[in-house]
Amino acid sequence: MRFWLFFLSFGFCLFESCNEVEDCTLDPYENYAVATFDLLSGESKIIAFDSIILEGFGRLPGDRDTLIGMLLPLPVENTEAVFHYYTDSSLYSLAIGYKSQPLIYDLSCEATIRFYDLDTSYQSFDSLVIVGSEVHLDYVPINFEIYL
């Protein structure tokens, strides 16, 4: 009898021990890409846009703030997001293509979206470098470096 009890409980413990516990605050996925603005002149000038428009959604809140970098919200139902940056004298555009996929970081955490394969199909800045093609705060906290 003791043998059977041991045998049964052994398997059950083995099965249950496979359940890992994860800290949800470590979830590295966000619903935006990150761009920083680096000036070609090397001056520590702060950029200010009059407005930033995301096509299909309109003007983004907080777009009048002075910027050294900005968050680029990525709509999950699309595979491309087109941003227009208006200043006093010029208009810049940036079209970002991406793939998205839902995932559960851990069963106890909230479901989230992973954005990956980030690429630019069009941009009108002086130059742009893709630093990280996946939105993942642990791997690469910045996705695009934009030069003006």
Added chain:
Amino acid sequence: MFLSILKSIYNILFLTLIPFIGMSQTADTVRIKPDWNPSRLHVGIDVSRLMGTAIKPHKSSLGGMIDLDFHRFLLAFEGGVEEINRIKTYEYTNKGAFLKWGIDYNLIPSNKYRNMISLGLRYAKSKFSDQLNFTEENPWFGTQALQFSNQNISAHWTEILLRLNVQVWKNVFFGSVLRIEIMKNISDPDQFIPFDIPGWGRNWKSGTDEKTTNMGFSYYLIYHFSLREKEIFLKKIK
């Protein structure tokens, strides 16, 4: 690392049980002519799945097995259905069925109680659909209700098994199976990588990575149907 610890534990258990199961064996060996005619049929129900259904409210599952002996080999089939419905801050449903077939090799054919320790290989296939619903709070777009689904996708993989069958009463046996699941392949999911695969288990490791290997442990309650009398050689077969 974890896999190797589990394997070591099971090896210890395996070695501990050999004296109980192989008590009737003697050290002498004898060469016998292989008897390829089937002599027994095992039909079993997966008790661990029944226990899981009773204990875990989000999971309902039923499984069974059948095998037929040919000399020291067994032609084995396992199958089952599984339904998962996790309701947390998200709702994930997964519904499907699986079938596994392969060969087992009996390591102790001379056991007078028909107890068995066997090594086996299985090819497994699963067909299922799943769906994920959740809401996302987004500072730009507000609260979004999102829905993703995969319809009629299939997965296949290979399993290496260590089985242990012990007689509990007359023709009733209790079986335990340790399985290592490898070489998994999922056929093009429509919208997302499934979190569970019926017959395989959790497909999504905690964190961010898909599981490439898995380990399972299950119990069977087995009934032994004798098709004909087969002589048991109480000496080791050479």
